[in-house]
Amino acid sequence: MLDASLQDVTADRECIFELFGRKLPYGRRYGIVAGTGRAMELLTHFRFHDEELEFLRKRRVVSSTALDWLANYRFSGSIRGYREGELYFPNSPLLEVRSSFAEGVILETLFLSVLNYDSAVASAAARMVSAAGGRPLAEMGSRRTSERSAVAAARAAYIAGFSATSNLEAGRSWGVPTMGTAAHSWTLLHETEEGAFRAQIQAQGTGTTLLVDTYDVREAVETAVRVAGPKLGGIRLDSGDLPVLVREVREQLDSLGATNTTITVTNDLDEYAIAGLQAVPVDSYGVGTSVVTGSGHVACGFVYKLVARKDEAGEWVSVAKKAPGKASIGGVKVPIRRRSERGTATAELIGLNGAPVGDADDRELWVDYVTDGEVNEKWLGKKGVEAAREHCTRAMKELPRTALRLRDGDAALETVLVYADGSRVEL
Amino acid sequence: MLDASLQDVTADRECIFELFGRKLPYGRRYGIVAGTGRAMELLTHFRFHDEELEFLRKRRVVSSTALDWLANYRFSGSIRGYREGELYFPNSPLLEVRSSFAEGVILETLFLSVLNYDSAVASAAARMVSAAGGRPLAEMGSRRTSERSAVAAARAAYIAGFSATSNLEAGRSWGVPTMGTAAHSWTLLHETEEGAFRAQIQAQGTGTTLLVDTYDVREAVETAVRVAGPKLGGIRLDSGDLPVLVREVREQLDSLGATNTTITVTNDLDEYAIAGLQAVPVDSYGVGTSVVTGSGHVACGFVYKLVARKDEAGEWVSVAKKAPGKASIGGVKVPIRRRSERGTATAELIGLNGAPVGDADDRELWVDYVTDGEVNEKWLGKKGVEAAREHCTRAMKELPRTALRLRDGDAALETVLVYADGSRVEL
Numbered sequence: 001m002l003d004a005s006l007q008d009v010t011a012d013r014e015c016i017f018e019l020f021g022r023k024l025p026y027g028r029r030y031g032i033v034a035g036t037g038r039a040m041e042l043l044t045h046f047r048f049h050d051e052e053l054e055f056l057r058k059r060r061v062v063s064s065t066a067l068d069w070l071a072n073y074r075f076s077g078s079i080r081g082y083r084e085g086e087l088y089f090p091n092s093p094l095l096e097v098r099s100s101f102a103e104g105v106i107l108e109t110l111f112l113s114v115l116n117y118d119s120a121v122a123s124a125a126a127r128m129v130s131a132a133g134g135r136p137l138a139e140m141g142s143r144r145t146s147e148r149s150a151v152a153a154a155r156a157a158y159i160a161g162f163s164a165t166s167n168l169e170a171g172r173s174w175g176v177p178t179m180g181t182a183a184h185s186w187t188l189l190h191e192t193e194e195g196a197f198r199a200q201i202q203a204q205g206t207g208t209t210l211l212v213d214t215y216d217v218r219e220a221v222e223t224a225v226r227v228a229g230p231k232l233g234g235i236r237l238d239s240g241d242l243p244v245l246v247r248e249v250r251e252q253l254d255s256l257g258a259t260n261t262t263i264t265v266t267n268d269l270d271e272y273a274i275a276g277l278q279a280v281p282v283d284s285y286g287v288g289t290s291v292v293t294g295s296g297h298v299a300c301g302f303v304y305k306l307v308a309r310k311d312e313a314g315e316w317v318s319v320a321k322k323a324p325g326k327a328s329i330g331g332v333k334v335p336i337r338r339r340s341e342r343g344t345a346t347a348e349l350i351g352l353n354g355a356p357v358g359d360a361d362d363r364e365l366w367v368d369y370v371t372d373g374e375v376n377e378k379w380l381g382k383k384g385v386e387a388a389r390e391h392c393t394r395a396m397k398e399l400p401r402t403a404l405r406l407r408d409g410d411a412a413l414e415t416v417l418v419y420a421d422g423s424r425v426e427l
Numbered sequence: 428m429l430d431a432s433l434q435d436v437t438a439d440r441e442c443i444f445e446l447f448g449r450k451l452p453y454g455r456r457y458g459i460v461a462g463t464g465r466a467m468e469l470l471t472h473f474r475f476h477d478e479e480l481e482f483l484r485k486r487r488v489v490s491s492t493a494l495d496w497l498a499n500y501r502f503s504g505s506i507r508g509y510r511e512g513e514l515y516f517p518n519s520p521l522l523e524v525r526s527s528f529a530e531g532v533i534l535e536t537l538f539l540s541v542l543n544y545d546s547a548v549a550s551a552a553a554r555m556v557s558a559a560g561g562r563p564l565a566e567m568g569s570r571r572t573s574e575r576s577a578v579a580a581a582r583a584a585y586i587a588g589f590s591a592t593s594n595l596e597a598g599r600s601w602g603v604p605t606m607g608t609a610a611h612s613w614t615l616l617h618e619t620e621e622g623a624f625r626a627q628i629q630a631q632g633t634g635t636t637l638l639v640d641t642y643d644v645r646e647a648v649e650t651a652v653r654v655a656g657p658k659l660g661g662i663r664l665d666s667g668d669l670p671v672l673v674r675e676v677r678e679q680l681d682s683l684g685a686t687n688t689t690i691t692v693t694n695d696l697d698e699y700a701i702a703g704l705q706a707v708p709v710d711s712y713g714v715g716t717s718v719v720t721g722s723g724h725v726a727c728g729f730v731y732k733l734v735a736r737k738d739e740a741g742e743w744v745s746v747a748k749k750a751p752g753k754a755s756i757g758g759v760k761v762p763i764r765r766r767s768e769r770g771t772a773t774a775e776l777i778g779l780n781g782a783p784v785g786d787a788d789d790r791e792l793w794v795d796y797v798t799d800g801e802v803n804e805k806w807l808g809k810k811g812v813e814a815a816r817e818h819c820t821r822a823m824k825e826l827p828r829t830a831l832r833l834r835d836g837d838a839a840l841e842t843v844l845v846y847a848d849g850s851r852v853e854l
Contacts, residue, residue, distance in 0.1 A: 001613045004630035010616050017612070042574070055599040061607075063630075101616055108610075112570035113577055143539035144726040147469070148575035150540055172482040180488075183535075184755075185444070185733035186428045188746035189437050189528055203431035203490075214748045239750035267753075289726055298725045299571040299716055306612035319615035321641045323666035326694075 002102055003066040011069075011102040016308040016316075016332055019081070019095035019111055021088070025123075025297035027408030030399065032126045032392060033094055034156040035118025036084040037384035039111050040369050044380075046110065048073055075103055076373035080366045082335075084379065085159050085392030087399065088119075089348045091415045093333040094302065096366070101309070108304040116302050117149060120294030121156035124271070126396065127295065128287060129161035130404045131275040136163040136284045138179050140266065141292035153292040159388045161396075162291070163284075175382035181236060181264075181286065187214040197227045207233035209264055212249075213240065221249055225256040234262035234283070242267065246280040270295050271406055308332055318353070329417065329425070335365040337398070337413075345398040348413045354420035363398075429529055430493040438496075438529040443735040443743075443759055446508070446522035446538055448515070452550075452724035454835030457826065459553045459819060460521055461583040462545025463511040464811035466538050467796050471807075473537065475500055496529065503800035504530055507793045509762075511806065512586050512819030514826065515546075516775045518842045520760040521729065523793070528736070535731040543729050544576060547721030548583035551698070553823065554722065555714060556588035557831045558702040563590040563711045565606055567693065568719035580719040586815045588823075589718070590711075602809035608663060608691075608713065614641040624654045636661035636691055639676075648676055652683040661689035661710070669694065673707040697722050698833055735759055745780070756844065756852070762792040764825070764840075772825040775840045781847035790825075 005011035024031055048056075048070040056062050056070070077099025088094060095111060097104045128137055139157040142150035142165075154170030164177040171178035182200055190196035197210050206228045212220035212235045225232055235253070237245055242265050253261050262283035269277075270290035277285075290296075305328045311317045318330030334355040338347040341361055349356045358364075368376055378384070403412030417425040432438040451458055475483075475497040483489050483497070504526025515521060522538060524531045555564055566584040569577035569592075581597030591604040598605035609627055617623035624637050633655045639647035639662045651659055662680070664672055669692050680688050689710035696704075697717035704712075721727075732755045738744045745757035761782040765774040768788055776783045785791075795803055805811070830839030844852040 001609055004609075004613070004627050005616070007630045008626040010626065013616060015616065052596075052599060056595070059598065059605070061595065061598075061605065101612075105610075105612060109569050109577070110574060113572065113574040116571055117573035117576070142536050143731075144543055144728075145540065146544035146573070146576040146579050147537060147540040149544070149573040150536070152573050168483070168488065169479075171486065171488075172479060178486070178488065182428055182431075183532075184748040184750075185442075185528075185532060186431070188733045188748065189432070189440060189442065189736055191738070199435040199437065200431050203434045213750050216749075239753045289728075293725050298720050301571075301716075304570075306615045309616055311618070321611040321615065322643075323611075323640050326666045 001105055002069070003062040005102050005105070006065050006069055007063070012100045014310040015099065015101045015104050015306055017097040017104045017108070017304055018093050018307045018333065019097070019115060019302055019304045020091055020093050021300050021302045022326075023090045023301070024411055025300070028123065028297070029403045029405070029409050029412040030123075031088045031119060031300065032122035032160050033082045033086045033088050033115070033119050034084055034122035034159050034388070035114040035152070036081060036095070036369065037379045037388060038118060038152065038155065039114040040079075040375050041380050042110060042114065043075060043107070043370070044375050046073070046075065046107070069102065073103075073106070074373065075099065075107070075370065077103055077370065078368070078372055079370040080368055082365055083367050083388065083391050084384065085388035085390070085395065086365060087395045089411045089413050089415050091329070091350065091417070092348055093335055093350065096332070112302055112304050114152070116299045118152050118156040119300045119302070120298050121153045121292060122160040122392075123300070124295035124297070125157040125160035125162055125291050126392070127271040127406060128274055128285075128291060130396070131271045131278070131406060132285055133278055135282060137161070138163060138284065138286045139165040139167070139291055140181070140286045141288035142167045144289040145292040150292065155385060157291050159385060159392055161389070161392060174385050176385070181209060182211050184211065184214045187211065193220055194223050194227060197224055201228050206231045209234035209236050209262070211236045211238065213238050217245065217249065218252065221252050222256070225253065225258045225261070230257040230259075230261070232258055232261045234264055236264040236266060236286070238266045242277060243280050246277065246282055250281045275406055333417070337363045337365055339363060339398060343398060344400055345413055348415040350415060350417045352417055352419055352425055356418050357422055428532055429496070430489040432529050432532070433492050433496055434490070439527045441737040442526065442528045442531050442733055444524040444531045444535070444731055445520050445734045445760065446524070446542060446729055446731045447518055447520050448727050448729045449753075450517045450728070451838055452727070455550065455724070456830045456832070456836050456839040457550075458515045458546060458727065459549035459587050460509045460513045460515050460542070460546055461511055461549035461586050461815070462541040462579070463508060463522070463796065464806045464815060465545060465579065465582065466541040467506075467802050468807050469537060469541065470502060470534070470797070471802050473500070473502065473534070500530075500533070501800065502526065502530055502534070502797065504797065505795070505799055506797040507795055509792050510794050510815065510818050511811065512815035512817070512822065513792060514772075514822045516838045516840050516842050518756070518777065518844070519775055520762055520777065523759070539729055539731050541579070543726045545579050545583040546727045546729070547725050548580045548719060549587040549819075550727070551722035551724070552584040552587035552589055552718050553819070554698040554833060555701055555712075555718060557823070558698045558705070558833060559712055560705055562709060564588070565590060565711065565713045566592040566594070566718055567608070567713045568715035569594045571716040572719040577719065582812060584718050586812060586819055588816070588819060601812050603812070608636060609638050611638065611641045614638065620647055621650050621654060624651055628655050633658050634660035636663050636689070638663045638665065640664055640666050644672065644676065645679065648679050649683070652680065652685045652688070657684035657686070657688070659685055659688045661691055663691045663693060663713070665693045669704060670707050673704065673709055677708045702833055760844070764790045764792055766790060766825060770825060771827055772840055775842040777842060777844045779844055779846055779852055783845050784849055
């Protein structure tokens with residue numbers, strides 16, 4: 001498309017691309033936008049180097065005109081969109097990319113890859129955070145997603161309210177708090193469980209968390225407190241019938257005087273398992289597979305569509321495909337979150353080709369990410385992550401309480417598309 | 428664990444770690460190992476640089492002893508495992524890592540991340556290839572998995588028999604054949620569909636594939652053949668009731684004299700949709716979301732466990748945890764594929780602490796990936812990918828035909844664990 005547009009009159013045609021999802025994953029009541037700051041950071045490095053150009057030339061993927069164009073590529077358009085950490089609903093216009101066709105079209109896969117994955121993780125994570133009712137959650141799923149996705153997943157889960165990650169690279173590159181844990185191999189490496197516990201305490205102090213389910217849990221807990229003393233930081237359980245086991249272990253710890261020793265549980269937890277453990281004295285949850293795989297919905301289904309272009313006379317024309325079941329809505333969309341006087345979100349209001357008429361209680365949803373090629377630093381790096389995490393907490397608080405149920409349901413807010421005169425567009 | 432082992436006597440203890448899956452994803456009859464070559468390539472670059480060491484130091488993640496050790500890290504052990512492209516079954520020992528505890532334990536997340544994701548994609552892709560019955564499949568799912576996973580997915584799908592990918596970086600770095608397609612935005616960019624088709628043909632020649640479902644398919648096909656002539660390369664359909672639509676479009680193309688114009692279908696295809704289209708004249712399939720997300724099983728559930736270590740006297744000791752439902756089998760496993768005289772696979776035979784007794788029809792499953800720190804170049808890079816793809820085709824041909832059914836079922840081969848004397852170990 002790039003190549004053909006350069007040989008045509010259309011490469012420089014001003015365009016608006018929109019990134020959105022037609023629906024939420026089945027049963028989900030809201031989604032969390034994540035990856036936007038990461039996408040913008042990738043945009044600042046999005047260049048075509050000699051090795052890439054050489055590949056395209058040798059394989060004759062594109063013409064020499066396109067090669068020259070790519071060699072000089074630098075995005076010079078503007079991008080607005082939902083804040084990272086924001087809630088989204090069906091048809092929420094998550095990103096709006098304004099640029100020439102050529103500059104905008106080649107960002108499609110980059111932006112979709114990042115937002116589809118990161119938002120899937122954040123959306124699942126937010127449900128787990130809500131199910132955990134204030135108990136801390138650690139992301140421990142690096143091994144169940146590919147090696148670079150693991151870093152993105154840790155970042156996305158943190159934005160949605162997780163407390164920490166076991167992925168050290170996410171700590172280094174995005175400032176996510178990190179934590180560690182011992183695996184069963186640590187115990188198996190030693191002649192005895194007691195030897196393993198002693199060695200761990202020797203290196204990490206009594207505040208460490210000991211894994212107690214390699215052999216017999218009851219014996220291990222007894223050994224752990226004997227070795228570490230009642231100031232033992234914590235124990236971890238990674239198997240068994242957790243609701244029963246946690247209660248038993250809590251009683252055992254208390255009876256041994258280790259009343260402040262925490263209990264961390266892991267073992268294929270998802271939001272439902274977390275909810276099922278709320279009545280037992282768990283201190284923190286470690287979540288792996290389910291959070292890094294979006295708890296059943298690993299891609300959000302976001303698409304990136306041309307919604308408007310300038311015609312030969314320089315006037316904006318709304319465009320949309322008409323494919324059955326996959327029709328798009330052409331035109332520029334400006335979103336606001338409608339809120340009641342008490343600050344509860346009541347609708348996702350989207351103005352078509354103009355801002356919707358809001359009132360004082362409503363909240364604007366778009367921020368500027370890129371203005372004429374200049375990326376807004378505010379949303380990048382570690383401070384971008386912290387801002388997104390804070391924003392997510394605030395945005396979640398606006399949701400009606402019923403929206404936090406884990407049960408399958410419809411979108412918590414209705415998406416209402418309106419013309420400039422306030423009349424409703426039928427979706 | 429690394430840090431504690433360095434302060435203990437155990438860091439240098441000789442260990443054997445095994446990477447395996449306890450079961451196949453629900454209903455799946457076989458899995459395809461992928462990612463091994465990529466993992467070994469990553470291993471050759473697995474170093475800790477100043478910026479990482481500085482992070483670990485500043486955050487006091489590990490002691491200075493561990494920092495020094497990490498600064499000099501270079502894997503000096505040996506790794507054997509299943510060939511990339513090989514079939515696997517429950518408890519197949521996919522990788523065996525022999526090294527000191529310290530050298531082996533820090534590879535856990537790297538190897539699991541790569542193999543869990545890549546094998547999930549390859550396993551799903553193989554089912555699609557089998558459902559397509561010889562018709563070519565293109566991987567087009569980059570946008571539905573994170574930006575680096577996309578490259579790995581294209582590689583894994585190709586190993587499992589896909590013909591091409593739309594991911595150019597996978598072409599550059601792994602030699603996967605690449606293809607392109609026009610999106611709806613290309614048509615919408617132009618005043619008329621005809622204008623879009625003319626511009627595409629101008630740039631790409633009449634051999635190109637035109638997307639015909641932006642507005643009305645029947646009109647678009649008519650326009651396409653009028654503009655390109657009956658030598659038009661192909662058309663693509665991305666929506667609608669495909670079994671009906673494909674037949675209609677084939678008839679229309681034929682009636683216009685475009686009898687060699689191919690029909691490519693896309694639109695959220697998975698192995699079941701592909702199977703459902705086998706009776707209609709589709710020429711090729713483009714598969715996105717379902718292949719890059721493992722068609723419902725995006726992580727294989729592989730684990731990496733310590734299975735043996737040397738004791739203080741230098742003797743090997745088998746080790747395993749006993750957690751209920753997650754118990755492991757300690758000891759070294761040596762796998763062969765049992766085959767009938769006619770070359771049909773009949774069982775996955777795994778010798779415990781010694782090679783199982785096979786016969787002339789059986790096939791060894793392990794190859795050497797790393798020997799005393801030297802990585803075998805044979806399995807790396809583009810030639811490794813080609814070798815894996817060829818191996819996958821051969822290994823699939825050994826499967827009993829019933830194993831290729833898409834319907835949920837048990838593992839196609841039983842995994843039989845035997846002692847050196849041939850007697851069976853109960854799993």
